[in-house]
Amino acid sequence: MKPQALKPQALKPQALKPSSPRSLKPLSPQAPEPSNPKRLYANLAGVEVGDCFPVRIVGAINVSPESFYGGSVPPDRAALQRLAVRMTEEGADILDIGAMSTAPYLKGAISEQEEEERMAQAVRAVREVVTVPISADTQRSRVAAAALDAGASIINDVSGLAHDPAMAALASRTAGVVLMACEQGPSTTDPLVMIARLLRASLKRADAAGVSPEHVVLDPGIGFFRHAAVAWHELDCIVLARLSRLRRLGHPILVGVSRKSFIGAITGRSTPAERLHGSVAAAAIAVYNGAALIRTHDVAATVDAVRMAAAMRAKASPQALRGLGGLKA
Numbered sequence: 322m323k324p325q326a327l328k329p330q331a332l333k334p335q336a337l338k339p340s341s342p343r344s345l346k347p348l349s350p351q352a353p354e355p356s357n358p359k360r361l362y363a364n365l366a367g368v369e370v371g372d373c374f375p376v377r378i379v380g381a382i383n384v385s386p387e388s389f390y391g392g393s394v395p396p397d398r399a400a401l402q403r404l405a406v407r408m409t410e411e412g413a414d415i416l417d418i419g420a421m422s423t424a425p426y427l428k429g430a431i432s433e434q435e436e437e438e439r440m441a442q443a444v445r446a447v448r449e450v451v452t453v454p455i456s457a458d459t460q461r462s463r464v465a466a467a468a469l470d471a472g473a474s475i476i477n478d479v480s481g482l483a484h485d486p487a488m489a490a491l492a493s494r495t496a497g498v499v500l501m502a503c504e505q506g507p508s509t510t511d512p513l514v515m516i517a518r519l520l521r522a523s524l525k526r527a528d529a530a531g532v533s534p535e536h537v538v539l540d541p542g543i544g545f546f547r548h549a550a551v552a553w554h555e556l557d558c559i560v561l562a563r564l565s566r567l568r569r570l571g572h573p574i575l576v577g578v579s580r581k582s583f584i585g586a587i588t589g590r591s592t593p594a595e596r597l598h599g600s601v602a603a604a605a606i607a608v609y610n611g612a613a614l615i616r617t618h619d620v621a622a623t624v625d626a627v628r629m630a631a632a633m634r635a636k637a638s639p640q641a642l643r644g645l646g647g648l649k650a
Contacts, residue, residue: 359568361568361573361574361613363538363613364497364536365456365538366497370538370573371573376612376628377414378412378615378624379413380409380413380415380416380620381419382408382418382447383422384443387421390618393618401446401447402450405446405451412620412621415453415454415455418458418468420437420464421436423460433464436461437461437463440459440464440471441467441468441470441471444457444472447472448471448472454475454496455468457469457473459477460478460479462485465488469491469495475495475496475499476499477498478498478499479501479542481500481519481526482523482530483505499540500538501523502520502523502545503523503542503545504546506548507548508550509550512549513559515549516546516560520567524537524572538572538573539573540575543560543577544577544578544583553582554583561606562610564576564610565611574611574613574614575614576615577615578600579600580597580600584596584600587599600618600619600623604630608627608634609633610634
């Protein structure tokens with residue numbers, strides 16, 4: 322498997338200024354969390370995730386030359402295997418393989434046959450050298466089926482089971498599924514309300530197909546909303562800042578912020594290769610605000626930041642304060 326020569330997409334940094342008025346519905350204030358919130362749990366191919374477990378790291382592996390982050394694409398099979406081994410040694414609990422770019426601002430679509438061939442070859446190569454679960458990042462049931470046959474055990478569907486009618490039934494036979502909120506069109510709704518509504522619709526599709534609730538993780542879709550009530554980079558910040566609200570949906574939350582364009586818009590780093598530090602900071606914020614899994618291209622750099630954020634989150638909880646005798650600042 323030898324991807325074509327890459328031409329990384331350079332994004333122009335955008336000034337952070339208030340969105341222009343568009344007769345938007347006002348954003349609702351953040352509601353407080355319940356005093357005794359439900360403990361969230363999921364099992365992804367044997368990897369237990371949720372409130373009673375460490376934050377899990379999902380290593381993102383792209384084999385799509387058209388990827389928004391061209392520097393992350395291994396040039397051949399041997400490099401792919403080395404990357405998979407390195408990620409697991411650095412602390413990845415799951416490896417997520419994508420064979421077609423899904424970035425909403427890129428023209429990354431390829432034929433189903435090409436995506437299937439790329440995916441199957443990559444999963445087989447990775448399965449030869451690591452034992453951690455492999456996730457197939459695809460919206461197409463045929464591609465997902467090929468990945469499962471090659472050794473994957475988790476489906477990561479960025480459409481939330483909306484793109485391919487056959488995907489939900491296939492997901493019911495897997496050991497885990499990640500459902501992402503997928504933009505359905507322009508919206509003037511509070512971003513968190515909109516994302517929660519989309520995720521509830523995905524959960525209904527999963528439930529109707531017989532997917533076990535204990536195998537489901539939710540993803541708010543950082544970087545995938547371009548026609549919302551606020552500018553895309555503002556929306557991504559709002560979602561991270563108010564992430565804990567999505568806990569009410571009853572499933573652990575996976576967040577993928579690695580090298581994404583909102584980081585470039587905020588920091589002025591025009592290319593993904595320059596966004597490592599911003600990515601690590603955003604991952605830490607996501608964990609502090611409730612993320613149970615972090616998807617990243619940079620496992621080693623992310624692990625310690627995640628551990629620190631998780632430790633701070635644990636000490637900020639009401640349970641921790643009660644354990645200290647209810648100390649107040």
